[in-house]
Amino acid sequence: MGSSRPGKACGEVPEASSSGCASTVGIGASRSCSSKERSSPPESRQACESGPETSRSRRPKTGSRCASSCKVHAANRVRLVAGSFAWPFRGRSRWTWPIGVVTVLLLPLLFIPLFGYAVAAIRDTEADASTGPPPWRWSARLLWDGAWVAVAVAISAAPFALAYNPLATALTPRLGDLTGGAVALLILWFGWGLVLLLLAPHATARFAASGDFHDLFDVAAAIRGVRADFATWNLVAAAIVTAWAIGIACIGLLCIGLVPGVFYAILVSAHAAAALHRPGTRPSTG
Template sequence: MFLPGPKVWQVKVVAESFTWPFTGSWGSRFAVGSLLVLFLPVTFIPLLGYAIAATRATEPAGGPPPWRLSMRLIADGFWTAVVLLLLSAPFLLALNPLAGAIGNAHLWPVPDRSPSPIYAGIAAAFLLALPWGLLLLLLMPHGTSRFATTGRARDLFDFPRTLREVRRDFPAWNVVAAAMVTAWIVALACVGLLCVGLLPGAFYAILVSAHASASLQSTAGPSSADPRPR
């Protein structure tokens, strides 16, 4: 069965995601963003709110939007945090039972079994990380794109619609997912810079993900546009 590839303009827009964070007055954006990454999870909601604002404002010439703490930013971050926690909850609940099962299996023959629970926890986290990441990649980009466009929180939770959109234009989603994964690999690679590079690296990955997600936006009609002031 022949599967069409992504459209040229979609590939171009996603490719621009890697340079878009450095357009405009990017220095001040990175300074504040890196500081918020440093104080996670306290700053989780405003950081997510800014990610939605970045998805909403992806004009190539303008670069990332300026930091403005507002009720809209907090509300956007709150609803994004809720959907992330909802999708992550099954994996968090499965972590301890899976770690216990791995520990009881005695997979590593060591004379001192006191570190075994730690090893089991790490192994369980790695086993759960892949399906958790795939689930977020599958459900979050389209939902985030719709939410940024309409401002309706229910668009984040409309998982059936998201799956339909992924099936309808799988190549476009695949390109976006690849860009997001690449950006987070770059962020992890920044750990080598005395670990300090992880902060701007993580913020860079957030901006790349926001811009790439915005490429999934369909043309919104007047009825679906976000009525709230920007």
């Protein structure tokens, strides 16, 4: 009764399994030896005093390896998003920009092919991010993808369009007809932009990878994606906002014109959204 087993003398904490980037539980946990254990034979007392350190030294260093792996993964995502700004100029076809500029110029007529090409650009980047924008391929798949994106955009804009008249009417007594309408329009545009920024990158990335139009309308999955990898979504959102700011600034600041600036913003947004693609889902072909 006077001596105890060395393995249980200090109540060693069992090794905790770790997976992914989770931290190891129980590392460094220890307690002091009791008075009875101090009065035990030297070998038992030594086991008691060195038990936690021995257990700690035998633990596999999976946490450090996983942390370094996560850092490499995050760095790759950062490089992919940062490369979005130069990606539009690495086109594999000399007709990519001329056709794109024409579709933006004739947006009321050609918005479906333009949306379809944006999905194709995301899909192409998900498959191989080292290449430039894909060439235009006029096909049923292009129109199919563009039509579903147009439906999703219309559904997301509908609540804000319906809210315009009530909001403008509420602001008119204080701001006047013209100013009240303009302020209402700006508020609703800003709100719609936030909704698109929150939902569209994940939704379009999943749609481009799977080809299933239901992914465009899965709001819960888009929100879960943002929560699961907020850092990457934040980078993607920043790249998209910056690209559209550059595109709008092209009206007069760079003397290039709004139309090519908008097409540039679409290409940057498509490339950045591809960073949200999960490697487990293979891009669909078609």
